[in-house]
Amino acid sequence: MAAGVSTAAPGGESLAARGENSSCHYSDNEEEAMMIIRELTHNQCISLIEAKRVARLGCSLDGQPYVVTIFYAYAEGHAYAFTLPGRKLDIMRANPKVALLVEETGSGRSWKSAMAEGSFEELPDRIGHKTLRERAWTLLSKYSDWWEPGALKPELPPVTDQSPHTFFRIHIDRVTGREAIDVEEQP
Amino acid sequence: MAAGVSTAAPGGESLAARGENSSCHYSDNEEEAMMIIRELTHNQCISLIEAKRVARLGCSLDGQPYVVTIFYAYAEGHAYAFTLPGRKLDIMRANPKVALLVEETGSGRSWKSAMAEGSFEELPDRIGHKTLRERAWTLLSKYSDWWEPGALKPELPPVTDQSPHTFFRIHIDRVTGREAIDVEEQP
Numbered sequence: 001m002a003a004g005v006s007t008a009a010p011g012g013e014s015l016a017a018r019g020e021n022s023s024c025h026y027s028d029n030e031e032e033a034m035m036i037i038r039e040l041t042h043n044q045c046i047s048l049i050e051a052k053r054v055a056r057l058g059c060s061l062d063g064q065p066y067v068v069t070i071f072y073a074y075a076e077g078h079a080y081a082f083t084l085p086g087r088k089l090d091i092m093r094a095n096p097k098v099a100l101l102v103e104e105t106g107s108g109r110s111w112k113s114a115m116a117e118g119s120f121e122e123l124p125d126r127i128g129h130k131t132l133r134e135r136a137w138t139l140l141s142k143y144s145d146w147w148e149p150g151a152l153k154p155e156l157p158p159v160t161d162q163s164p165h166t167f168f169r170i171h172i173d174r175v176t177g178r179e180a181i182d183v184e185e186q187p
Numbered sequence: 188m189a190a191g192v193s194t195a196a197p198g199g200e201s202l203a204a205r206g207e208n209s210s211c212h213y214s215d216n217e218e219e220a221m222m223i224i225r226e227l228t229h230n231q232c233i234s235l236i237e238a239k240r241v242a243r244l245g246c247s248l249d250g251q252p253y254v255v256t257i258f259y260a261y262a263e264g265h266a267y268a269f270t271l272p273g274r275k276l277d278i279m280r281a282n283p284k285v286a287l288l289v290e291e292t293g294s295g296r297s298w299k300s301a302m303a304e305g306s307f308e309e310l311p312d313r314i315g316h317k318t319l320r321e322r323a324w325t326l327l328s329k330y331s332d333w334w335e336p337g338a339l340k341p342e343l344p345p346v347t348d349q350s351p352h353t354f355f356r357i358h359i360d361r362v363t364g365r366e367a368i369d370v371e372e373q374p
Contacts, residue, residue, distance in 0.1 A: 058286075063250075064247075095250050101256070
């Protein structure tokens with residue numbers, strides 16, 4: 001195991017290390033199977049974000065947060081997505097700072113979680129974004145089980161000023177993440 | 188169906204009604220099964236929040252949002268939860284405005300989603316909160332498949348100033364929600 005191993009006291013103190021530098025923690029007591037909680041490296045966070053298509057997007061205006069589920073595709077430091085008009089778009093236009101939470105559950109009680117902090121950038125339907133738009137649309141259209149049916153479809157929306165979709169990307173400035181490994185589920 | 192039915196154009200415009208008052212929208216075209224998108228009433232939102240135990244909590248500081256998964260239990264206008272020290276607690280202490288996103292997937296591609304906006308209130312380990320704390324702990328401890336293993340356990344944490352857990356509640360000021368009904372999955 002990596003350095004920084006510690007044995008957590010019963011009651012969940014294994015997560016007390018949030019924000020600290022320890023890289024690995026055990027949680028083991030008679031009522032709970034052995035779990036290992038680890039910080040993810042930057043590259044592990046990016047790999048998770050790159051692999052997934054569903055995230056929870058947090059934005060805020062005047063200190064009031066707003067959280068929605070979105071579909072996205074990651075490429076080269078950015079998460080690309082489309083949205084229809086609505087409150088989240090209004091908020092991100094007013095305050096471009098956002099957070100993106102990406103999660104994955106594994107075998108047993110294992111999970112991974114990464115949160116990206118970054119900034120919203122609108123990509124208008126104008127010359128210069130066509131390649132990006134098509135690339136993002138291609139990536140996104142591979143995900144067929146849309147959680148928000150109708151929000152995104154595998155047809156490239158018309159590149160005209162009349163398109164109801166707004167294409168945007170999130171420039172990822174910072175990522176943090178952690179994983180829990182269910183030791184009993186390991187081979 | 189309720190009043191306010193409209194037929195969405197292909198391409199996802201069924202969700203263009205976000206934030207509007209229409210109560211029901213269809214999405215139907217040859218590439219996508221018929222879906223009905225509806226706003227949830229206040230009571231439907233509360234029922235969903237009451238039924239679930241996992242939410243995505245959004246908080247923000249200086250305009251920078253932060254999103255994490257939490258476990259909670261709802262009772263009488265409040266979502267109760269415990270947390271260990273860390274960034275989300277620091278943020279909520281500095282800015283108590285939060286958002287709570289609760290989701291449920293149904294049969295087929297059906298889903299429900301409710302977002303509560305409200306305010307964080309810390310409930311210190313002092314006389315006056317013991318009943319609330321025990322009640323919340325009882326509710327929370329019924330949920331045995333903790334996504335964050337170790338973060339919460341079915342043992343009442345010691346009611347002393349040394350407890351690493353911070354008990355808090357979110358006073359829910361406003362709820363909004365919607366649901367998508369997969370018509371093909373209906374009996």
